[in-house]
Amino acid sequence: MNVDRELDTRGLTCPMPIVKTKKALLAMAGGQILRVVATDPGSVSDMKAFAEATGHELLSSETSGKEFIFFLKK
């Protein structure tokens, strides 16, 4: 996947991964893709709800060991 921007939220807990994701998306253009890495287990459901509420597309959500990786399309 062609990633336009990367965001590392490892070690951060609610609400910071979502707050930082929102901020990162704000600086991006429509159609661009953001990759977010998190370690907060709550971010799995939070990211899905965030995407639904804000109209961004959650392209994928995967778990790799203790990390959660999300691809969001603005």
Added chain:
Amino acid sequence: MGAAEEVTGLDASIARRIDEVVARKVEERLAQLKPKGPPSMTIIATKGTLDWAYPPFILASTGAALGWDVSVFFTFYGLNLLRRDLSSLKVSPLGNPGMPMKMPFGPKWFQGINWDIPNAVQSIVPGFESLATTLMKQTIKNKGVADVADLRAVCIESGVNLIACQMTVDLFGFSQSDFIAEVSEYCGATKFLPMAQKADVSLFI
């Protein structure tokens, strides 16, 4: 065809026509009533301890991240959350049986122990509250939970409207210079309640 049947047919046709018109009118009215702009949330923050500083700031910053219009009304002890210096916020397990007393250091088995210290003991040990506060701050840091001041800064940056209750500012002898400059307004319940009335989500913390 008898006269009775004709009337029935006419009734049905009138009923159908009325249904159509009513359905259209209702839809038009609903479209007019639909809220314009983003969803909104109002929060009343009434507590001034380190633990209770978190819910209003977490919910407000999350709401702002979702694109909502958020206003927080700080009243009574909640005013402490608007002070310039937040380092004096404390937490106490005294008379707070819901709060676990766990050590933020040492081996895992040790950290898992919940120190059930009787209220009577907590109340006579000098500095017990400060000790509990230090331990809580360390736990917050260890778990990667944001600092209260940082969360408040996030709220300010994301446009959360911070409102102070004028009556309690006067009641507790505060002056506006005790609070951060980002307080958007000092007002009363009469100003706040109509805002809460129009909000989609309204919380009391």
